[in-house]
Amino acid sequence: MFFNEKNYPTCTMREASLLISDGPFGSNLKSEHYVSEGVRVIRLQNIGEGEFLDEDKAFISAEHFNELKKYTCRPGEIVIGTLGTPNFRAAIIPDYVPISINKSDCVHYIPNPDLLDSIFACAMFNSHSMLLQAENVAHGETRKRIAMGQVAQLRIILPQMRD
Secondary structure, X not given: OEEOOOOOEEEEOOOOEEEEEOOOXXXXXXXXXXXXXXXXXXXXXXXXXXXXXXXXXOEEOHHHHHHOHHHEEOOOOEEEEOEOOOOOEEEEOOOOOOOEEEOXXXXXXXXXXXXXXXXXXXXXXXXXXXXXHHHHHOEOOOOOEOOHHHHHHOEEEOOOOOO
């Protein structure tokens, strides 16, 4: 564990998580897989700064979901956008999205409850200091993005947990 300049304990996002995972890439999930109803797909346009944006909905069939189950997301968990504006932003999956999967460039994050709760983690992920960290590792000429491995290495402040 490290301490920042204000003597708050910090660790990497990976160290503070139960799960940190990017969504399926390439041919595993393409727009041709989308159907009018089924299992929700969380995409970049659904992730606002601390807000789940529900206007632009996409779904896949239950059959295709069965092939992608390892990307399952649930209410209360966090999704992080790593491309777009801002380049790093997070939202908590709401209760009205009972089961979903995350698309590529949408990192699925489950905090370790012994270290963080989802509300604090999401607020930290949307803080100016996290955005600065993300901007320092972002790459790409025309569209800056942050790789999932780089996200995992970003440092987060650990709050004092109360019982």
